[in-house]
Amino acid sequence: MQSRSNRVRALKMVRIIAVLFLAASMYFWYESQSNGHALTDLAAQDLICGDVIAPCQVGNRSYNILVPQGEGPFPAVIFFHGSGGSGASVIRDAALVAPLLQKGYALIAPSALDVTYSGGRRLSGWIWEGQRDGRDDYRFVQDVINDATSKFPIQEEDLIVAGHSNGATFVWYLACEGLDTRLRNFATIGGTPVRDRLLSCADVRPSFNLYHTHGTADSVVPVDGTQRTATWHGWLGAIEAVEMMAAASGCSEKEEIATSETTETTRWYGCQSGAEFRVDLNDGGHEIPTNWVETLFAWSQDLP
Incomplete structure (x- = not known):
């Protein structure tokens, strides 16, 4: 009786393992389809590098890139991932990729190296002060732009620099450094400057x-x-x-409006420096809003 019971349990275990194996196989097949070439069908360019399998190398570092259909040159969004992410994870984000390519934007996604976080965790992340531990993330950004614009039909005078979470914090400091005159438009999501690490442009x-x-x-x-x-x-x-940025830029006008049922927008304009600043507060959490590309595009089109 006990032997028969053991056989039944063994058979059930075999069935469970088979189901799990089938589920895993389907998952990885789906990932290979949605995160690889199938996702990038909108990008007709057969690039020499930049997909999830073969990123473009810059020294000992890398970036991923997607380019829309057509001859170009194309405007581009340079997107910095959050902690633990990578350039490959950015170009696998269909909600981000599809609308950008449809609007004729290329997507450039650099990959960060590992940094040590609180508690000793090692994850990929950006160094917002630029240089530390023998690495220079600011220089890497310039190298990526130079490499991408030399290899691909990218319109280097029409770039938007964006980032999420840790990548957004990095973008704040990158904007303030003013290291590259090609970089004038910045968009950040769910990441702000560090409180006692003042921005270099806070007093200019x-x-x-x-x-x-x-x-x-x-x-x-x-x-x-x-x-x-x-x-x-x-x-x-x-x-x-x-x-703080608007005050430093000498902005004379401030407008607060409800742009939707879930979003409140504050704009600062009439700035002596010619800059414009905008904050959208939505009722979401730390994720990238589903309509972010649409609002990014509308914002960029309205800039002077």
Whole structure:
């Protein structure tokens, strides 16, 4: 009796393993289809590098790139991933990729190296002060732009620099450094400057344009920021950070409007530096809003 019971349990285990194997096989097949060439069908260019399998190499580092159909040259969004991400994970994001390519934008997605986070965790991440531990992320950005514009039909005078989470914080500091005159338009999502690591342009007159998006339910980087603790410097709040830039730029006009049922927009314009700043606060969390590409495109088209 016990022998028969053991055989039944063994048979059930074999069936469970078979089902799990089939599910895993289907998952990885789907991933290979949706995250590889099938996802990039909109990008007709057969590029020499840049897909999830063969990223473009710049020294000992890399970036991924997707280019829309046509001859170009194309405007481009340079997108910096968050902690633990990669350029490959960015170009696998269909919600981000599809609308950008449909609007005729190329997508350039650099990959960060690992950094040490609180608790000793090692994850990929951007160094917002630019240089540390023998690496220079600012120089890497310039190298990526130079490489991409030399290899692909990219319109280097029409670039938007964007980032999410840790990538967004990095974009804030990159904007303030003013290292590359080709970079004037910046868009950040769910990431703000570090509270006691002042931006280099906080006491000058920033001339770049910035569009910041933040979820009011964000629990990773709270929309109102955080104060310094024993283990972390703290984050600036979304409105606080942009208002600081607007004040430094000598902006004379401020407008607050409800752009949708879920989003409140604040704009600063009439700035002496010629810059414009915008914050969209939505009722989401730390994720990239589903309509972000649409609002990014509308914002960029309205710039002077």
